[in-house]
Amino acid sequence: MVSIRSIPSTPGSLSVRDMPWIVEHNESRCTLCGRCTSVCPTGAIKLQYMRKRMPKMVLNASERGNTFKIFVGIRQRTDVEHRCIGCGMCASVCPNQAINPVFNPIIDRLRFQSTKGGNAVKRGGRRNVPGPNLLDRIIFDRISMLTDPALDAGRHEFELNTLLGRVLPPEEYLKRKLSGQWIPPVREVFPFIIGSMSFGALSPNMWLGLLQGVAYCNEVLGIPVVMATGEGGCPPWVLKSKFLKYIILQIASGYFGWDEIIRAIPEMKCDPAAIEIKYGQGAKPGDGGLLMWFKVSKLIARLRGVPEGVDLPSPPVHQTLYSIEESVMKMIQTMSMAWDFRVPVYPKISGSTSAKAVLNNLVRNPYAAGLLIDGVDGGTGAAYNVSMDAMGHPIASNLRECYLDLCAQGRQNEIPLFAAGGVGKNGNVTQNGMALIMLGASGVHMGKYIMQAAAGCLGSENNRCNVCNIGICPKGITSQNPKLYRRLDPDKVAERVVETFKAIRTEMKKIMAPLGRSQSLPIGMSDAIGIEDKAVAERLQIKYIC
Amino acid sequence: MCRLAMKTANQPFSPYDILQAMEAMQEGYDGSGLGLLLRGVEFTDFNYESGSPILSGIAHTRDAMHRLNKFMQSKGFVLKYDHEFDVDLSRIEASDRFKYFVQVYKLPEAWDTLSDEEVEEQLTLTRLAIRKDGEEHGGDLTVFSFWPDVIMIKEVGWPLQVGNALGLDSGRIKSRICMAQGRQNTNYGINLYACHPFFIQGIGTMTNGENTAFVPIKDWLTGRHYPAYIGYQSDSEVFTHILHYVTKKLKLPLEAYKHVITPLKTEELNNHPQGDFLIGLRNSCRRLIIDGPNCVMGSLPDETCILVMDAKKLRPATIGGKPGEWAMASEMCGVDAMIPDRDRTLDFQPMREHTVVVPPERQEFKIWSQFDPFPLPQAA
Numbered sequence: 001m002v003s004i005r006s007i008p009s010t011p012g013s014l015s016v017r018d019m020p021w022i023v024e025h026n027e028s029r030c031t032l033c034g035r036c037t038s039v040c041p042t043g044a045i046k047l048q049y050m051r052k053r054m055p056k057m058v059l060n061a062s063e064r065g066n067t068f069k070i071f072v073g074i075r076q077r078t079d080v081e082h083r084c085i086g087c088g089m090c091a092s093v094c095p096n097q098a099i100n101p102v103f104n105p106i107i108d109r110l111r112f113q114s115t116k117g118g119n120a121v122k123r124g125g126r127r128n129v130p131g132p133n134l135l136d137r138i139i140f141d142r143i144s145m146l147t148d149p150a151l152d153a154g155r156h157e158f159e160l161n162t163l164l165g166r167v168l169p170p171e172e173y174l175k176r177k178l179s180g181q182w183i184p185p186v187r188e189v190f191p192f193i194i195g196s197m198s199f200g201a202l203s204p205n206m207w208l209g210l211l212q213g214v215a216y217c218n219e220v221l222g223i224p225v226v227m228a229t230g231e232g233g234c235p236p237w238v239l240k241s242k243f244l245k246y247i248i249l250q251i252a253s254g255y256f257g258w259d260e261i262i263r264a265i266p267e268m269k270c271d272p273a274a275i276e277i278k279y280g281q282g283a284k285p286g287d288g289g290l291l292m293w294f295k296v297s298k299l300i301a302r303l304r305g306v307p308e309g310v311d312l313p314s315p316p317v318h319q320t321l322y323s324i325e326e327s328v329m330k331m332i333q334t335m336s337m338a339w340d341f342r343v344p345v346y347p348k349i350s351g352s353t354s355a356k357a358v359l360n361n362l363v364r365n366p367y368a369a370g371l372l373i374d375g376v377d378g379g380t381g382a383a384y385n386v387s388m389d390a391m392g393h394p395i396a397s398n399l400r401e402c403y404l405d406l407c408a409q410g411r412q413n414e415i416p417l418f419a420a421g422g423v424g425k426n427g428n429v430t431q432n433g434m435a436l437i438m439l440g441a442s443g444v445h446m447g448k449y450i451m452q453a454a455a456g457c458l459g460s461e462n463n464r465c466n467v468c469n470i471g472i473c474p475k476g477i478t479s480q481n482p483k484l485y486r487r488l489d490p491d492k493v494a495e496r497v498v499e500t501f502k503a504i505r506t507e508m509k510k511i512m513a514p515l516g517r518s519q520s521l522p523i524g525m526s527d528a529i530g531i532e533d534k535a536v537a538e539r540l541q542i543k544y545i546c
Numbered sequence: 547m548c549r550l551a552m553k554t555a556n557q558p559f560s561p562y563d564i565l566q567a568m569e570a571m572q573e574g575y576d577g578s579g580l581g582l583l584l585r586g587v588e589f590t591d592f593n594y595e596s597g598s599p600i601l602s603g604i605a606h607t608r609d610a611m612h613r614l615n616k617f618m619q620s621k622g623f624v625l626k627y628d629h630e631f632d633v634d635l636s637r638i639e640a641s642d643r644f645k646y647f648v649q650v651y652k653l654p655e656a657w658d659t660l661s662d663e664e665v666e667e668q669l670t671l672t673r674l675a676i677r678k679d680g681e682e683h684g685g686d687l688t689v690f691s692f693w694p695d696v697i698m699i700k701e702v703g704w705p706l707q708v709g710n711a712l713g714l715d716s717g718r719i720k721s722r723i724c725m726a727q728g729r730q731n732t733n734y735g736i737n738l739y740a741c742h743p744f745f746i747q748g749i750g751t752m753t754n755g756e757n758t759a760f761v762p763i764k765d766w767l768t769g770r771h772y773p774a775y776i777g778y779q780s781d782s783e784v785f786t787h788i789l790h791y792v793t794k795k796l797k798l799p800l801e802a803y804k805h806v807i808t809p810l811k812t813e814e815l816n817n818h819p820q821g822d823f824l825i826g827l828r829n830s831c832r833r834l835i836i837d838g839p840n841c842v843m844g845s846l847p848d849e850t851c852i853l854v855m856d857a858k859k860l861r862p863a864t865i866g867g868k869p870g871e872w873a874m875a876s877e878m879c880g881v882d883a884m885i886p887d888r889d890r891t892l893d894f895q896p897m898r899e900h901t902v903v904v905p906p907e908r909q910e911f912k913i914w915s916q917f918d919p920f921p922l923p924q925a926a
Contacts, residue, residue, distance in 0.1 A: 148756035410769025
């Protein structure tokens with residue numbers, strides 16, 4: 001049967017109420033300045049001619065009661081490509097508070113129509129699970145009262161740093177030291193690490209701001225913060241600078257940027273903080289990195305040694321990888337050798353039930369410098385929705401299992417475990433991080449939190465913004481388009497990085513002081529934490545409190 | 547808070563002297579228990595030859611005592627002396643005490659071929675077997691030490707009253723070192739094993755304050771899978787085991803203990819003559835860093851005594867005395883009570899970097915600072 005064309009409704013037709021975010025526009029306040037429409041990253045709002053009825057009192061029967069007037073107003077588009085992403089840039093630039101995107105609490109119909117062209121939905125950002133996560137619910141309940149005095153967070157000295165690198169058992173250390181044998185390199189770093197976000201995923205201004213902030217933390221404040229590069233290399237000027245020692249270089253399955261890194265080795269003024277070999281990522285386990293073509297600019301193409309404007313999907317596994325044993329042998333040892341065994345080399349894996357198997361293999365390898373486990377709440381620059389939403393393993397139980405496994409073997413001081421994935425996703429970064437540390441982590445990596453705190457990333461767990469994948473980041477954080485990233489002032493990012501780490505440092509003391517801890521980071525101090533959930537307490541082997 | 551009193555003297559003295567010093571410090575404790583460690587012992591009723599192991603503990607029932615005797619016989623130990631306390635059980639708070647035993651044994655003949663180290667290991671395993679046996683029988687047998695020259699007594703109650711109940715004022719037992727602590731571990735529930743001093747293979751320590759890093763340290767020590775690293779009913783037991791681990795397992799000099807439990811900061815070690823070695827040691831022994839406030843007093847098999855503070859130095863401790871006789875206490879009045887006729891101006895209160903060592907000859911005490919060179923030239 002032939003459809004009726006005169007009614008403009010197709011299966012994919014959507015109305016404003018079908019959209020996840022609805023733009024509320026107050027026409028009486030709007031001055032039609034056009035700032036909102038020009039700043040909107042998706043073009044979800046447009047200035048449009050519209051007609052309105054002007055009622056008027058008519059006493060004469062020969063005359064019509066209404067007139068109509070043409071005016072210019074703002075309307076929300078309702079197609080998938082031009083959907084409102086709720087970023088709120090319109091509201092932030094509006095001089096008159098005339099416009100604001102509002103979250104639509106009804107399940108939007110857009111999600112059923114967003115596979116146009118047969119393409120599965122991709123996004124950047126986060127997993128989109130609002131509300132407190134498990135880490136937010138852990139509280140510190142072993143407060144020093146009369147048996148030992150609580151410390152003064154403002155006046156006492158605190159040892160807050162952690163170790164990154166393989167630590168020998170005491171007997172082995174003494175044996176090797178006395179006989180002049182190789183001692184694995186160990187770095188003393190701040191336990192909150194800026195997680196791997198690539199030069200490519202991040203804009204040049206964002207990257208520069210982070211690096212400036214990290215350098216300031218180290219050189220002025222004495223907080224030994226380190227940051228990881230992510231896959232995609234590192235600008236040559238950084239590789240050859242003295243700042244390299246604050247950087248963890250990541251090598252991943254696409255090996256992007258490693259030509260530049262290897263070539264720069266003879267000219268390096270110092271060693272990098274560490275080498276991270278990425279085998280997996282919490283946000284999209286079993287998937288390789290993905291830099292979509294929108295973001296492969298001339299600069300990125302040069303750094304990565306690829307043509308401009310092509311998708312850069314890294315394979316899910318390293319091409320040389322046949323087994324964990326082979327991987328550890330080939331990659332960890334090769335990378336160690338490249339820097340003459342002076343740089344810690346550790347793998348990063350997705351949270352997974354196979355994490356313990358990986359860990360036990362690393363324990364037996366004398367060159368493995370640690371293990372980073374990235375939980376399901378981790379963020380990403382680009383991934384398929386289904387990978388982000390449904391794949392992975394929460395970090396808390398994964399980490400705890402691994403830590404207790406190391407304890408049973410008495411090796412918990414030898415292989416530092418680092419945890420990531422949702423640290424600070426609701427803003428409680430220090431609390432989340434310290435909870436993981438007390439569950440057994442030597443430190444935590446954080447990505448999304450830093451983007452939010454240092455650069456004002458707009459993303460939220462209600463799928464706000466989350467368009468890091470297509471290079472239209474309205475704040476200029478994850479875009480390679482100079483028009484966008486020039487919005488971001490690297491100096492201001494650096495300032496916020498510094499403020500963030502100063503605040504974390506203070507909060508760490510405010511947590512450690514009441515627990516009576518100041519002499520070492522309370523790694524594995526599980527007697528200090530509790531949770532109001534019996535099942536979780538049992539699983540994590542911590543106290544159930546109510 | 548725990549009150550600590552320790553005296554070391556060339557002339558053996560009665561433990562009752564120390565209990566009187568505890569009485570001087572009574573304002574500060576709840577009198578919930580007493581732990582005593584006597585080293586370099588003498589009996590008036592028996593000519594004790596140094597080197598024979600002494601088993602100390604409590605049999606809570608007649609049956610337990612019989613089991614113990616049978617067990618020791620079956621292992622080939624020959625009982626040489628069984629000390630009978632002039633005990634008045636009515637003055638003891640607990641009701642399930644059958645006998646406080648202090649028994650001197652001759653080693654089994656089968657051990658003649660064993661090296662000193664193997665004998666030490668076997669003595670420890672014997673003590674652990676007795677402890678296990680008691681635990682399997684509803685806790686009817688408690689054993690504190692099985693070691694040459696050492697007697698240990700632990701009981702619930704006011705220290706002086708416990709001493710009176712056991713007739714310690716009779717002077718039938720004397721020792722050259724006496725360590726006393728006056729509190730049961732009320733933090734974690736009353737348990738005789740939880741009372742200081744703690745003892746392992748000749749090493750005894752006691753502590754005041756609380757070790758907030760207890761659980762990570764305990765987890766690490768447990769992971770050594772060494773049979774004697776058990777117990778941990780008290781957070782202070784780890785201090786003894788760390789001292790054992792450092793000196794017996796790692797075979798490091800006594801000074802290393804301080805570098806393990808309270809390592810210097812990185813910036814301090816960077817300027818230390820052996821900083822490179824000590825940073826590595828700190829990293830390797832990182833899980834043994836204590837988090838006080840604590841003062842640790844200890845004694846070693848050769849009758850060396852030590853006193854160290856945690857890095858926060860929030861607990862008091864004083865050493866004072868004269869050649870041949872030194873006293874350490876958590877309170878100054880405790881030192882006064884133990885050695886009143888001394889030059890008080892020479893008293894010393896260690897700070898965070900200090901280890902005070904009284905060598906076996908007891909002519910003076912040495913103050914060793916962590917900032918001083920570490921006595922392991924080859925390693926450094």
